[in-house]
Amino acid sequence: MAVDDALNQLGNQVFLTRFDRILAWARKYSLWPLPFGTACCAIEFMAVVGTHYDISRYGWEVVRFSPRQADLLIVAGTVNYKIAPALKKVYEQMLEPKWVIAMGACATSGGFYNNYSVVQGIDRFIPVDVYVPGCPPKPEALIDGIMMIKEMIETGAKRKRDILEEMKKR
Amino acid sequence: MTETKSPVLEAIREKFGEDVIEAGIFRGDEFVVVKRERVIDLLRFLKEDPGMSFEFLMDVTAVDWLGRKTPRFEVVYHLYSFSKNRRLRVKTPVPEEDPRVESATPLWKGANWFEREVYDMFGITFDGHPDLRRILLYDSFVGHPLRKDYPHDKRQPTVPTDEFPDPEKNVRVYIDEWKKRGE
Numbered sequence: 001m002a003v004d005d006a007l008n009q010l011g012n013q014v015f016l017t018r019f020d021r022i023l024a025w026a027r028k029y030s031l032w033p034l035p036f037g038t039a040c041c042a043i044e045f046m047a048v049v050g051t052h053y054d055i056s057r058y059g060w061e062v063v064r065f066s067p068r069q070a071d072l073l074i075v076a077g078t079v080n081y082k083i084a085p086a087l088k089k090v091y092e093q094m095l096e097p098k099w100v101i102a103m104g105a106c107a108t109s110g111g112f113y114n115n116y117s118v119v120q121g122i123d124r125f126i127p128v129d130v131y132v133p134g135c136p137p138k139p140e141a142l143i144d145g146i147m148m149i150k151e152m153i154e155t156g157a158k159r160k161r162d163i164l165e166e167m168k169k170r
Numbered sequence: 171m172t173e174t175k176s177p178v179l180e181a182i183r184e185k186f187g188e189d190v191i192e193a194g195i196f197r198g199d200e201f202v203v204v205k206r207e208r209v210i211d212l213l214r215f216l217k218e219d220p221g222m223s224f225e226f227l228m229d230v231t232a233v234d235w236l237g238r239k240t241p242r243f244e245v246v247y248h249l250y251s252f253s254k255n256r257r258l259r260v261k262t263p264v265p266e267e268d269p270r271v272e273s274a275t276p277l278w279k280g281a282n283w284f285e286r287e288v289y290d291m292f293g294i295t296f297d298g299h300p301d302l303r304r305i306l307l308y309d310s311f312v313g314h315p316l317r318k319d320y321p322h323d324k325r326q327p328t329v330p331t332d333e334f335p336d337p338e339k340n341v342r343v344y345i346d347e348w349k350k351r352g353e
């Protein structure tokens with residue numbers, strides 16, 4: 001019968017889930033990264049966005065240079081004290097929900113620049129969710145890092161930002 | 171350092187006589203050390219004399235000889251002649267108590283930013299410079315980091331860091347959180 005057919009077809013097209021899960025599903029496949037590229041690591045980021053590694057396969061390719069349109073901040077490169085206020089501002093201007101990746105040794109810890117001008121890790125002034133090691137990290141490593149962010153979104157894991165807030169309240 | 175005959179150095183010695191402290195060739199590169207009072211005269215001569223024609227000022231920089239030489243500083247000019255395809259290095263000693271040199275900006279506009287950089291990094295001031303401000307570091311920075319007595323890891327933060335606990339502790343908390351994540 002026609003009605004049965006229609007119901008059968010509907011059965012293939014409808015599924016039930018929780019709202020936050022479907023939201024997370026949508027989010028994790030449509031991250032809009034903002035590359036804060038200050039040094040050599042940014043070149044490696046370009047490779048990741050380029051055709052060979054092509055992060056658009058995962059839906060992350062809409063690279064935005066406006067913090068208001070991005071939800072993933074990728075800090076790729078050496079951050080010194082002169083640029084630090086700008087980075088902080090960029091982070092603050094991003095809308096919630098937002099995640100941060102520190103790409104490379106420099107963004108993570110200052111790298112080998114143990115000197116007067118370089119911030120010894122961006123986590124001294126903005127919360128970092130994923131650290132990608134390497135100098136520079138291989139494109140696969142960065143993809144792995146973004147995969148971790150994806151996993152965080154999927155499982156609803158707390159971000160560093162949330163943890164810090166909690167620690168403050170305690 | 172061997173003194174070898176060079177028409178450029180000969181001409182400089184002839185014209186500046188006593189004011190040339192040292193001149194020579196080191197591994198094929200000609201250099202001349204001149205008294206601070208005469209350095210601009212020398213540069214003008216090198217630029218404008220048709221026999222010299224060093225039209226291009228490639229770089230201005232400085233050296234801090236703390237504990238190894240007096241006077242402590244040395245300002246270094248690198249010149250290049252397009253028409254004659256040769257180079258010359260001009261150096262002038264600058265004492266610590268009075269770190270000043272006359273600016274080369276009237277001769278070369280390009281000296282502007284070089285001298286600002288030297289001022290920024292070494293604290294040597296250039297008399298007659300049109301706009302002697304820091305060029306690389308931020309304005310709130312105190313001191314001159316390429317001076318040998320500036321501690322290499324003395325940092326002057328520009329952003330508040332107090333809401334972030336000790337990074338190591340931070341990471342530990344974070345790892346614990348990640349371990350819980352799967353449960």
Ligand code: SF4
Nearest residue numbers: 040041104105106136
């Ligand atoms: S970590 Fe290495 S590759 Fe990356 S910005 Fe620093 S020096 Fe360059």
